[in-house]
Amino acid sequence: MLGRPANESFAMIRRDDLWIEGALREERRAAGEATRSWNEISARDRIADPALWRELTERCDAAMDSVRGAVALARDARVRAIATASTEGVEVTMTVTLAGISIVTAPEQAEHDIDALRNLLAERPGAALPGHVLPIVWRNGSAAVLLHEAAGHAAEAGHAPAAWPSWLQVRDDTGEGRSSDLLAAKPPLRFRRESFRDVPLRRMTALVAEQGGAPFELPRRRIEVHLLAGGGYDPLAETVSLSVAVADLVDDAGARRLPAFALHARRGVVARSLAGASGDPVRYPGVICSREGQEIFVASRAPVMLTVPEAFAISGRETA
Amino acid sequence: MISYRKRGRSIRREGAYRLIVDEAGEALQDDRGVFRARPLDEELALPAPDSDAVDAMAREIDAIVEAPLSIERVIVSEGVVEHEIGEVRWRENVRRIHLSITHAPMRVLINLAEFRTTAIRRTAEALARAGRERRAPKRLRLSDAVGAALLPLLDIAKVQGPALHDGNGQPIDERAVEGPPPNWFRPSYRIPPRREWFHLRAVPFGAIDPGVPVAVALLASPAGGRVRVLCVDRGAAYPAIVELGHVTAARPTATWYPYGAGAFGAEIML
Secondary structure, eight states: OBSOOSEEEEEEEEEEEEEETTEEEEEEEEEEEEEEETTEEEEESSOSOHHHHHHHHHHHHHHHHHHHHHHHTTTTSEEEEEEEEETTEEEEEEEEEETTEEEEEOHHHHHHHHHHHHHHHSOOOBOOBOSSOOOEEEOTTTHHHHHIIIIIIHHHTTOOOOOOOTTEEEEEEOSSSOEEEGGGTOOOSBEEOSSTTSOOEEOOSEEEEEESSOOOOOOSSEEEEEEEEEEEEETTTTEEEEEEEEEEEEETTEEEEOOOEEEEEEHHHHHHHEEEEEEEEEEOSOOEEEETTEEEEOEEEEEEEEEOGGGOEEEESOBO | OEEEEEEEEEEEEETTEEEEEEEEEEEEEOTTOOEEEEEOOOOOOOOOOOHHHHHHHHHHHHHHOOTTOEEEEEEEEEEEEEEEETTEEEEEEEEEEEEEEEETTEEEEEEESSSOOHHHHHHHHHHHTOOSOOOOOSSOEEOHHHHHHHGGGSOSOEEEOOBSOOTTSOOBOOEEOOSSOSSEEOSOTTSOOEEOOEEEEEOOBSOOOTTSOEEEEESSOOBTTEEEEEEEETTEEEEEEEEOOOOOEEEEEEEEEOSTEEEEEEEEEO
């Protein structure tokens, strides 16, 4: 949905299944529609038009069928698959959790992403968290999460642009051929909602970060971030918080796995800390964005990026 | 096979929106423990909630929160809910206010289960004149609203308050909060029920000193045994970080708050 017509209607069918170690444990179905007239929304968990109900049900069932093969790839995992067919399109996400670490993927990317997760979780020597923050290399598209919080949510909140590097572009694509420049504090164009019973809000759809002519030199000693467990943006304090799930300490001794840790920084400091980037955008496996109690999938891509130490306060269970 | 059905009509003011939502759904748990939830696709025979009360409450909150304060988030709702499990049916009316008010860089969080503005006015007045952060006073009283929010985290004697039905339609008996909870909580038909203590109430002990500074509101959710609160000390109001350590007195109040499966207000002396 682009713009704000005075009146609109929305209908959706959703299936939400949870498999644990290959066995179905939870199965939810939802159906409903909402009509909005100006700022008043009437919602009901029925779809009045039988033809629309049939069409959305068939599309939702087909989407969920596409997940089953991917579930079989991860019989040792916890897999939550959500298929939604709505008047705005079809979306399928799979949240795959292995050893307490989660990714969010789609059926067509599941095999690749689950293999990559297994590789990331392979045994390797451990290291204590450094007592001070090192340069951070954001691999695996993970810089998209940093920019989602520091640029995307700031744009949603209407905050003024920060001093971003000139080699960086970050936009939100609607999927309908339009985009907004998040670094220029242009808010996302689409209004999205988790379900028929929710208020549609300006939310990101697909964040794409790109670099053009950025510097990039790998520091000899660095932290390499691969996966995040979550993130947040406080619009009042303009601070970014990230929970890092998988990261390595890399130096002359090789790569050693760090315990989970958290990073905190003000948005302006994040912008100043961006010291380089390399290559094309890489798809990050998973951002489920929660705002106003509504969880929505946001596709995310970013190149390998480098931040310098000034940026973050680090906290974790063990430091050395 | 356990079947639980829930039907509800609600009116909710959320920011600038007014939402009217009708829902009816069923949760099933089979003998192998597989949980299933689906809409019932039926006409609702429930009375409409009091939309005038919701609108009036939302307007009143708007009027209370004046510059330099602003409303960051407001949800005011009223619902009529019917539960059915086996032969047991019961109905309840539910009112909720979830409010965050800001006075940059501070944010207070208020959660209420009744349409009364006394606590909102008191908190807004303190937030409007709040100064810079100070060290927490040596002796501090938590207001009943703050105490209710923190009750699960406090190492004091608590009891479960009695009620007619838990999420499985069983009676909730008054008992000391010890060991695993005996009752089941269903915040929604869409999620599996979980064991939870209902209507937590502090067991009174010690003496509350009304002369010491009081924490009137949460400024953040508690984390790591600490919480940031808005303190009022005679004419002064300020934020402070409080360690949730030794409690010297507790006194329950009659106000019920929508935390977990419910908690009664608790004035607490730290």
